Amino acid sequence: MSLNQFASPWWLAFLVVVAALAAAYVLAQRRRQRNMLRFSNLELLEKVAPARPGRLRHLPTALVLVGLTLLTVALAGPTSDQKVPRNRATVMLVIDVSLSMKSTDVAPTRLAAAQEAAKQFADGLTPGINLGLVAFAGTASVLVSPTVNREETKAAIDHLTLAERTATGEAIFTSLQSIETLGAVLGGGDQVPPARIVLLSDGKQTVPDSPDDERGGYTAASEAKERGVPISTISFGTSYGTVDIGDERIAVPVDDPSLREIANLSGGSFFTASSLEELNKVYDTLEEQIGFEITRGDASRAWLVLGVLFTAGGLAAALVMRQRLP
Structure with a gap:
């Protein structure tokens, strides 16, 4: 899909913000892991650190980021050929x-x-x-x-x-x-x-x-x-x-x-x-x-619906898995 297929392509610049949020999340996860490894007593670490759901803990954030990406595309006003x-x-x-x-x-x-x-x-x-x-x-x-x-x-x-x-x-x-x-x-x-x-x-x-x-x-x-x-x-x-x-x-x-x-x-x-x-x-x-x-014609509705669904799914997953928002 080229830029001339969007009614307001400048909204796509917001994808930079979404990418920055994704990078910040990755860096935060790495910093948290380094801080945890500073404990010298691994038995004590296992007792004080809460149980985590493995890789699934990243699911809420991933869903929200995908939802933001889809919503950004919708804001840019994608268009498509329509038979009228x-x-x-x-x-x-x-x-x-x-x-x-x-x-x-x-x-x-x-x-x-x-x-x-x-x-x-x-x-x-x-x-x-x-x-x-x-x-x-x-x-x-x-x-x-x-x-x-x-x-x-x-x-x-x-x-x-x-x-x-x-x-x-x-x-x-x-x-x-x-x-x-x-x-x-x-x-x-x-x-x-x-x-x-x-x-x-x-x-x-x-x-x-x-x-x-x-x-x-x-x-x-x-x-x-x-x-x-x-x-x-x-x-x-x-x-x-x-x-x-x-x-x-x-x-x-x-x-x-x-x-x-x-x-x-x-x-x-x-x-x-x-x-x-x-x-x-x-x-x-x-x-x-x-x-x-x-x-x-306007083709943003599908992007908007998917964006809302992914974002809502991410928030729901965060509340279920973490009892808090990501």
């Missing part, structure tokens, strides 16, 4: 509803599994987080503006419907706009509430053709980076997924590279999932990352 639920944070859950999401490579379908996992994710987020929902195919729509009302979000998730094409960039831009709007409404301080976009998709962007287009996914991810909004992307599905459109069976493999690049450009994280179980695990990880923050 976030408040005033915003999460936009973005779900791909393009036709490829009806593939059955993830049972029962990619979309049905995504809906079930998304509702569990909504329930698992800490209560102080505002959760919004965006669905996207050829266009993107805010189905639920960021709110702490989880029931509203889950009801919208249940009513997701499929459509043609995939406009990933539009989904990100739409989410950023929703985050900005909520930030303006909340206000309250110079610091903008932290925000995160969680984007689940199974295929690469089809609208516009290039992700580097002005409204493309990579451009949107770079914009998210500038605004300080990381994007956690989830590539959901398998490499062998197919869908039937009319009389034609079309392969719809997941597109990991583009989703990974979106995460990297925004400063976020990339995940893959090919089953409902794996998707739930991804959401569990995101709940920990998003729902909590690590802060430095």
Whole structure:
């Protein structure tokens, strides 16, 4: 434990006093032993010297010294990393509803599994987080503006419907706009509430053709980076997924590279999932990352309790063994 982990490290200087008391006790014991050896008549010494409990006679003093050491550390205000639920944070859950999401490579379908996992994710987020929902195919729509009302979000998730094409960039831009709007409404301080976009998709962007287009996914991810909004992307599905459109069976493999690049450009994280179980695990990880923050907090209570117990134990042992305090 380094000095910068204490709120008031100058209190640790009192440890010098504790060390001095320990040294004084050792010297006193040695002086007492020398004085006793001055008796020439050992038989007389045994009669006049009181019976001592051997090495156990040092126990009370040792306990008190340890207690003082622990209390000194407590006075110095030790701190530690503590996990605290976030408040005033915003999460936009973005779900791909393009036709490829009806593939059955993830049972029962990619979309049905995504809906079930998304509702569990909504329930698992800490209560102080505002959760919004965006669905996207050829266009993107805010189905639920960021709110702490989880029931509203889950009801919208249940009513997701499929459509043609995939406009990933539009989904990100739409989410950023929703985050900005909520930030303006909340206000309250110079610091903008932290925000995160969680984007689940199974295929690469089809609208516009290039992700580097002005409204493309990579451009949107770079914009998210500038605004300080990381994007956690989830590539959901398998490499062998197919869908039937009319009389034609079309392969719809997941597109990991583009989703990974979106995460990297925004400063976020990339995940893959090919089953409902794996998707739930991804959401569990995101709940920990998003729902909590690590802060430095007071950790002196344990030191204080132990210090009091050791000191009290030392005094009690002295009264029992010596009928007096050390």
